[in-house]
Amino acid sequence: MNxxxxxxxxxxxxxxxxxxDADKLTEQIMMNLPDIQLDATDKKxxxxxxxxxxxxxxxxxxxxxxxxxxxxxxxxxxxxxxxDTPDNGNEEKAIAKVYINTSNEPSSLCGTLKVxxxxxxxxxxxxxxxxxxxxxxxxx
Amino acid sequence: MKQIDxxxxxxxxxxxxxxxxxxxxxxxxxxxxLALRMLCDVEEAKDATQEAFIKVWVNIxxxxxxxxxxTWVYSIASRICLDRMKKTxxxxxLPDDETVLRxxxxxxxxxxxxxxxxxxxxxxxxxxxxxxxxxxxxxxxHLEGLDSTExxxxxxxxxxxxxxxxxxxxxxxxxxxxxxxxx
Numbered sequence: 662m663n664x665x666x667x668x669x670x671x672x673x674x675x676x677x678x679x680x681x682d683a684d685k686l687t688e689q690i691m692m693n694l695p696d697i698q699l700d701a702t703d704k705k706x707x708x709x710x711x712x713x714x715x716x717x718x719x720x721x722x723x724x725x726x727x728x729x730x731x732x733x734x735x736x737x738x739x740x741x742x743x744x745d746t747p748d749n750g751n752e753e754k755a756i757a758k759v760y761i762n763t764s765n766e767p768s769s770l771c772g773t774l775k776v777x778x779x780x781x782x783x784x785x786x787x788x789x790x791x792x793x794x795x796x797x798x799x800x801x
Numbered sequence: 802m803k804q805i806d807x808x809x810x811x812x813x814x815x816x817x818x819x820x821x822x823x824x825x826x827x828x829x830x831x832x833x834x835l836a837l838r839m840l841c842d843v844e845e846a847k848d849a850t851q852e853a854f855i856k857v858w859v860n861i862x863x864x865x866x867x868x869x870x871x872t873w874v875y876s877i878a879s880r881i882c883l884d885r886m887k888k889t890x891x892x893x894x895l896p897d898d899e900t901v902l903r904x905x906x907x908x909x910x911x912x913x914x915x916x917x918x919x920x921x922x923x924x925x926x927x928x929x930x931x932x933x934x935x936x937x938x939x940x941x942x943h944l945e946g947l948d949s950t951e952x953x954x955x956x957x958x959x960x961x962x963x964x965x966x967x968x969x970x971x972x973x974x975x976x977x978x979x980x981x982x983x984x
Contacts, residue, residue, distance in 0.1 A: 664906040666978045672905070674943055678920045680833045686847055687825050690854045697816040697858065 803827050805870055814862045821861075825854055828871065831945075832878045838940045839882040841892055841925045843917050849885055853878040868954045875947075876955040879937055886933050894929050898922040899981060906983065926981075927974045938963055939970035 812820035836846035901922035928936050941947045949963050
């Protein structure tokens, strides 16, 4: 035997096995490649993404409608509450009817409104507007 | 190691099979060589090469460039080889393998190229008592000529593990050759 262990190992290190039918193997590989765009996993991912986008769009549209309605309602309420109606005796009806039950919680009124309240104790319920009118008469 | 143009990789990542044809042509020999040395079977090495490139193609969009593309291809190919080695029966040297080695050892021609059948016979004989990991590290380091950084990126082993696996592999092969009468 001419070669030593080191010679054998070095000989193996310095050469490569040769693939003789490389083109045939390349063609086989290319023929068996799946379509990367139509891969099953990708399809699922894309479908999930589409579902997610669809859900998000529905939620956004609902939020848009609700916020629009709320905004319109608030504007309407604002206009209805602070409309400058003529002083013809019907103003109490024209203004928002926010009543305070004075018989139950008289101590909740404070400051100058308390004075106005005392001038109207004979009534069981009063609107804010009537209290404001009374306050105006006595102070302005 | 061979490297491929980043433009070709970008085209592959967008699903261009013509670009992937170039990738296959560039790395086919490298993958097949590793597979043959690991699996010691010409046909199974071809199957493993095919499987490796299909896996490369399917996962090519996951390649982030953190390692070189050839290292990434090597890591896929080596995992496939290890999986196939687990599934198949342990390689046992054939009686003729020793004859092939003896013929190789007696011819003192440095230009002599081993035939694929001779590669299979010699490696089957030499790696008889090696574990799968030792065989992989020995193949990558000694036969493919990769450095420990590249082997670490391919196998996921740290430098210490690579060193110890390589040491044991070399010692085992030397002992095997000694048993066969070589010095």
